[in-house]
Amino acid sequence: MPSEVTHRTVETNGIRMHLAEAGAGPLVVLCHGCPELWYSWRHQLPALAAAGFHAVAPDMRGYGRTDRPEAIDQYTLFHLVGDMVGLLDVLDAENAVIVGNDWGASVAWHAALMRPDRFRGVIGLSVPFRPRGQVRPTAVMPQTEDAVFYQLYYQTPGVAEAAFEHDVRRFIRGNLYSISGDMPAREARGAAALMVPRKGGLLARWATHFVKPAVLPPWVSENDVDFCANEFARTGFRGAINWYRNIDRNWELLAPYAGARVTVPALYIAGDRDPVVSFPGMDRLIPNLADFVPQLRATIMLPGCGHWTQQERAAEVNAAMIDFLRRL
Amino acid sequence: MTNEVTHRTVETNGIRMHLAEMGTGPLVVLCHGFPELWYSWRHQLRALAEAGFRVVAPDMRGYGQTDRPEAIDQYTLFHMLGDMVGLLDALGTERSVVAGHDWGATVAWHAAQLRPDRFRAVIGLSVPFRARGSARPTTLMPQTDDAIWYQLYFQEPGVAEAEYDRNARVVFHAGKISISGDAPLGTRPFGMVPRQGRPFRWDAPAPPLPAWLTQADVDFYTAEFTRTGFRGGLNWYRNVDRNWGLLAPFHGLKVPVPALYIAGDRDPVLKFPGMDRHIADMAKFVPQLRDALMLPGCGHIIQEERAGEVSAAMIDFLRGLATERAA
Helix, strand or coil, X not given: CCCCCEEEEEEECCXXXXXXXXXXXXXXXXXXXXXXXXXXXXXXXXXXXXXXXXEEEXXXXXXXXXXXXXXXXXXXXXXXXXXXXXXXXXXXXCCEEEEEECXXXXXXXXXXXXXXXXXXXXXXXXXXXXXXXXXXXXXXCCECCCEEEHHHHCCCCCHHHHHHHHCHHHHHHHHHHHCCCCCCHHHHCHHHHHEEECCXXXXXXHHHCCCCCCCCCCCCCHHHHHHHHHHHHHHCCHHHHHCHHHHXXXXXXXXXXXXXXXXXXXXEEEECCCHHHHCCCHHHHHHHHHHHCCCEEEEEEECCCCCCHHHHCHHHHHHHHHHHHHHC | CCCCCEEEEEEECCEEEEEEEECCCCEXXXXXXXXXXXXXXXXXXXXXXXXXXXXXXXXXXXXXXXXXXXXXXXXCHHHHHHHHHHHHHXXXXXXXXXXXXXXXXHHHHHHHHHCCCCEEEEEEECCCCCCCCCCCHHHHCCECCCEEEHHHHCCCCXXXXXXXXXXXXXXXXXXXXXXXXXXXXXXXXXXXXXXXXXXCCCCCCCCCCCCCCCHHHHHHHHHHHHHHCCHHHHHHHCCHHHHHHHCHHHCCCCCCCCEEEEEECCCHHHHCCCHHHHHHHHHHHCCCEEEEEEECCCCCCHHHHXXXXXXXXXXXXXXXXXXXXXC
């Protein structure tokens, strides 16, 4: 069985999508988050292949060597889930287990919600399934006189792109460190770190908060940073940030799914130092996730782990994923 | 059991929605099409209520006494489906049968497809379940040097409104008859709109009213649409490509609940491009399709043209569901 990662491009849902894949067997699709690439799954691809699965990690819509449609409204969850359904069709797979981290977890949960006939299991990393709320999401995001929640800051086209693209490598490197479990607690500043000053924006926040680590933690190398920085230097961040610009549109379009549950077997894994688990409302949602995901097999909180779950704790995440997959 | 149609307004999915309702028992929601109103179901409200059902016919989003959001993108299929799920919530009902005619049938089929946990059965009139095609719908609609498909004509905001808003009475008299089974022989087939000159022959002499359409009916529709205009209804068509984009996740997804399809064999919808294939394929995508009834001599205005037959077929289907559950 080949365990080296191979690459190809397929056509799905009207776009060309780049895939990294390894192994043969039941299909497992791995959806990365923001701002990431297929490369975030580099440790899972060979591990899942060795365990007897066909692991496929695309560059998601807007990222890497996958197409980046121009219009913002081409980045709704319906487009992203449509890409994944089309991917199964291209791969000639009747069904798959779908896995995601960060925004990719939202895609995975909603793929399982919308198509339980095609996605027979779901693994969410960092971001749990979030049932549709009563109000437009941007209306309830934190804002003060001085600062706004980073997702609000992302809404205006061009603004966040300019900040990220100001120094791509420095941003990628600092971001990997700053929301990881290796960020020293005294510097992490909790929820305050997620607020962006109204004056000066992200560059101003980085001046006071962003860490430029002297040495990277052992789970990520300068070569890894180079890979991602080179890709984003080429593509820019617009495709990635456009996902956030559909948060309210997604909420509207998901009205038919008000109260709906994810019915397939599921696993949720997060780091207890991931800022996502401190987002408003998560303290009530995560302990009660089984109310909305009745076949939730387990919630695994990794002590000391941050946002980059499958990169920071590759071996633990692989073992938990393979255990879940084998029991399906 | 109340023996009159009652009216109220509920809040659903961020809009205020006007409902006509009657009866008690298992819930049946009736979704009208374009350009219609709850009133299109006036015969079924009574018949189904008398048969032991709770029947609710809303003015759909954009119509009648229901809200008409301004923005075109507030009229996607997903907004309509959200309205129906929210309606069940507002009525305090876990599950319902959903029936629809014309555009309302499209809402009904997809409601059952996406939320079979809430919509336990579906009845479609005129428009069959249509599996998502491989190309943007407007790119497949007919056009010639001289004329374009009516749905293309509807795309440009303000254009069709200007014609329809001024001629509501003709729409609901001669227009309605022209797509019914009582269309005079030789009536131009519905569908293509000339690029030049007047799109419709508003000044043609009005044919006599058939038995299924009274002057009071024409007056009711005319008064409502004169008040509201046609923009809300037309906006549904302005989302056909957007809907197609958003329906990508559901490619190949079946409608898993018991279903009934009824159409008139003189309904112009059956002559629409590709419709014969959709009807032939329906059993594949709707595996629990109990029956596909073709009413001879009936046109598009099916539940008004053949109120008795349609109500009887619906009640028969609804009672069959109860029998199946008991069995």
